[in-house]
Structures are given as C-alpha cells and as structure tokens.
Amino acid sequence: MFSTIYIEEEVLELERVRNLLDRFAQVPQVICGRYGEVFNRKSQNFRLQKMAPALILAKKYGNKVLAAPSGYGYNESKGYYFSHMLNCVYDCRYCFLQGMYSSANYVLFVNYEDFEEAIAEKIGENNGGGVYYSGYDCDSLALEPVSNFCSHFLSVFKRYPDAELEIRTKSTQVRSLLDTEVVPNCVIAMSFTTQEAAGQWEHKVPSIKKRLEALHKLQLAGWKVAIRFEPLILGAEGLAPYEALFEQIFSKLDAQRLHSVSSGLFRMPVDFHKRIVKLYPDEELFARPTQTTQGMIALKSTEENTHLMAIEELLLNYVSSEQYYRCA
C-alpha cells in the first residue's frame, strides 16, 4: 500500500501513530525531522512518485482551518476548509494537486485534536455555524481505513449541529459511515465525471457504478448525500455522455433527497498547469488550446457557456434549481 512510511520524530510516540506503525510493520519505516525534509523537495517528480507513493506521518502547525475560495460552497454561510491530509490515493489526470506539489507522497497530519480545537474556534467565531469542507487537498474517505478520519471528525461535528461538514470524495470506503449513527450536519459529496472522462483520466478511481452503490447505501441509511459534477470537460461527443451519466445517477439515487448538486468547469492556476504540462507533455488534455483569465487557466472554447447551460438544462430535469449551484 505504501512504499515507505516516514514518521516525524515528534509524533513517533503518539498512540495513533504507534497503532499505524504496528499495522504496517512490514513497510520500511524511516524517522525524519519535519515532513518538509521528505515532501515537496526540489528535484522530485510527482509522476514518478505516483508509481509507489509513501506515507508521511506528521504534525500540522500553523493555520489548520482556512477560508474556502469564493464561490466554492453551496450557500451563503462562510466556508472553510481543512486538510488532515495532503495528496490523494487516486491519480486523476486533471487534478490540480499534480501541479501543487512536486511530491505524490501522502502526508497524514496526525494531530487531529489540534484540528478539532481549530475547528471549534472557527465555529465559535461564526456563532456556531459555517460550512467546513474536507477533501480539498486530498480525498477524505479514500484512506479512511488507515486514517480513521471520519470516526474522529464526525464526533466533533456532532457537538456543533449548526455547523456543516462536507466530506468530498470519490471513494467507496463508506463502511465506517454506515456503521455510525447518521450525523445530520454532515454531507457526503461524491464527485463524478462522464464515463468517457472517467475512463480516460481517472486512474485507480472506483467505477461510477460502485460509487453510486456506495452513495445509494448512504442515502438509504439516512446520510445527506450530494453530487459534484467536476470537472466538466467538454469533448467532441457533445452532451450525450452527460445525458447518460445523469440517467445512470438519477435512476439509482433519490434526486429529491439530494442535499445539493453542483458543477464546475476544468480550471486551475496557471503555475500549476505549467508544472503539470512538464510532467505530462504527452497528455492530450493538456495539449488542447487554453485561455487564461486572472491567473486561472481553462480550456479554450468559444461555446463553453452554451455547453454549460445545456448541461445545466439537462441536470435540471432531475433536480430543482434550489438544489443546484455552479461552482466558481
């Protein structure tokens, strides 16, 4: 599962860490000072490291809860995100993380209690409310059997019923959620692209069918479930793949009971794109014409808005406009 486990000396004796190391005793373990000695060093290659990623167990210092980018969320409440982990077990070619870090190793910040304290503080600043996104710099559920992230943070959010937690994921690791009493202020948001896009660019990601099955189970168990259609990448096939995707999803899930549905176009900071192009000069997606607006790069398309509106029109056959939002 991991090529190596690096452990910051400072967290070596934590029970959470000892348990993990005992569980993965067969994986080479290396003690380091700070995780930055191993992670994101110059001369590292994300693409190569993706062949055999390592796990780094570290302590997060500094800002643990950050303001979410404007337009990220689904309502007017103030949005924040926190990352107990950096990097993702999946290998989606369109993902901005490839350009954000030069290392594909997973950093797991094990000082959950410090995150908990920072979240509580932020909730206090927002009179008990706010929306808290997890899964911005990682997939929150994909490493659940290793991290036990959910079991810890769900109990935190149970104490603050007016604050919402969104767990963004592509994972089918929902057993821990199904074994837990439903937390009404927690939303499990699953990302989807079309079958064609998934086949071309989403490596190691569970199939759409399996993800839907996981979501279906969650919905039946009473969990709030949301759908994120991101990133929308329009191809020569036009709208047909979206028609098929929507049909597949909404014939399985109860659309009326969905917490929210959103869409977002393929976008990323120009610098990230430049780095990704160096890693994947042979990738068709990055060879397409692009356009840059205010430091963000997107695929160049004269009909982008028309296509987006057509997709939205299709979508609104299944969900209400109150359930839908467009992610900026």
Added chain:
Amino acid sequence: MIESVKNPMPVNIVVAHGLEAKALVKMLELERHHVSSKFVEYSNSNKLHLLVSGIGKEAITAGVTYLSEQQASDSGEIRAWLNIGIAGHRDASLGSAWLGNKITDHSAGTNAYPPQLIEGVEVGSVVTVDEPENSYPLDAAYEMEASAFYAEATKYSTAEMVQVFKVISDNLKNPISEIDIRSVPGLIAAQAPQLLILIERMSAIASQHNFNQRLPSYFFEICSKIHLTVNQKLQLRRLCQRYKALGLEKELGCVAGPKASDARKLIQQLTERIDRIREA
C-alpha cells in the same frame, strides 16, 4: 550476466574505488574507455556507464559533475544515477547490503531521503562521514560518499532516479583496519541478484520517463536548420509536444517544413494550425 537486456539502460553507476568497479565490470559486461580523462570509465552498448571517482565527498562530486557534463544534451532525457560501494555497520553481517532510504551527512548534520520506487531490494540508513568510522554509533551503513553523490546527482536527474547501494565490508567484529581489500569484488559480486533488479528497474523507469518526454524529430530538425532564441526553442518544444499528444505529429511537417527560415512566423503558423484543428 545482463546480456539478456537489449534495451537502452540510461544508468550511471559511480563507485569510489577500482576494486568496487571490478565486480561490476564483469557483472554488467562493461568495457573500459581509452579516452584521456581524470576518471576511469567503463560502459557498454546499452548506454550503461560506470565511473570510478576516487574516495570521499569531493572526489565523487567531481565525478558526477564530469559525467553529467559529458552527457549533457538538448533532448530533456534523464539518466538514473546509482552509487555503489562498501560501508561499515556495527553488527550487520559482512556482505549484507541495502539501498539507502535515509542519507545523513554527519559533518553537515543534514539528511536526505531518496524516494523509494523499487521493490524487492533491502533498504536502510546510510551515514556519510569525512573520516573512516570505527564505532558505528547508529544503525546505519557508514561510508564516505553517499551524501555528496546524492546532492550532486539530483542536480542532473530527478531525485527518484538517484540511489545509493551499500555493501557491508566491516563491522565491530571485523574492523576496518583488518579489511582484506581483495575481498571487496567478491562482496559486491555476491549482491548481483539485488543489483541487477535495481539497475534494470531504475533503467526501466528512466526509459519510460524519457519515452514520455520524447520530442518529435521535427523539433531537432528545425533546431539544426534555423536559429531560435531560447524562448522560441521552448515555444517550439511545447508545440511539438502538443502536436504529438493530440496525435498530429505528421501535421508538423506540413505546416511550414524545414525550409521555414523565420522562426517567429513558423511558431505562429504552428500555433494557429493546432488551435484551429483542435477547436474544430
């Protein structure tokens, strides 16, 4: 022992001492170079290269720098770098060996962590010292080149492709002062199974990387025929990559052909054409 491998092996092996090279020359079927150089060098027709740098951090830094300068090219290809050598450990048995997953420079107090992509090879810590170590305080292989080798080689290749492999030649029961240096080739030869896995795997990864980064021949053709500024060269490189990624490599020749003499105009034509084709 490696004759079955016919594919290119873009690997540089650097050793400190001729005795460390001896077993490798035989194992990898290398031939000595007869060019005048301050370093002894060997290679084979598969692009596998071996250099004997001399002992210590300064010597190995000079060896790596020299070799990288000799191999510098415009192609963007990388080579894997592997330092193989003997080391001491307090209680590891003579002949045991591992790939360094942590390299400590004792005098500088710094650590480096070569990313580990290769399975099937033993791993462990390595400490680089300025003088031979007799007491081996840490659970690590003590030697005199690894930290400098790693620091220098990562300037010319990606960190994943720079590794050190150490074979234990001395320990507390068999101190360094009593080493029979004639045993060194045998200690290294005994590691042939691990070394061959390592070299072949590093070679395969570097070759795959180079294949992914391969530029259409059109790029080199144009570069040899018309003058391009550094920026124009970068633009042309990316355009060639885009044509290739979109399956339009054949279109490159049709755009302006090698007769094009105005670099700015050529780049403009190539850009307009690919954007037009892709948007259509």
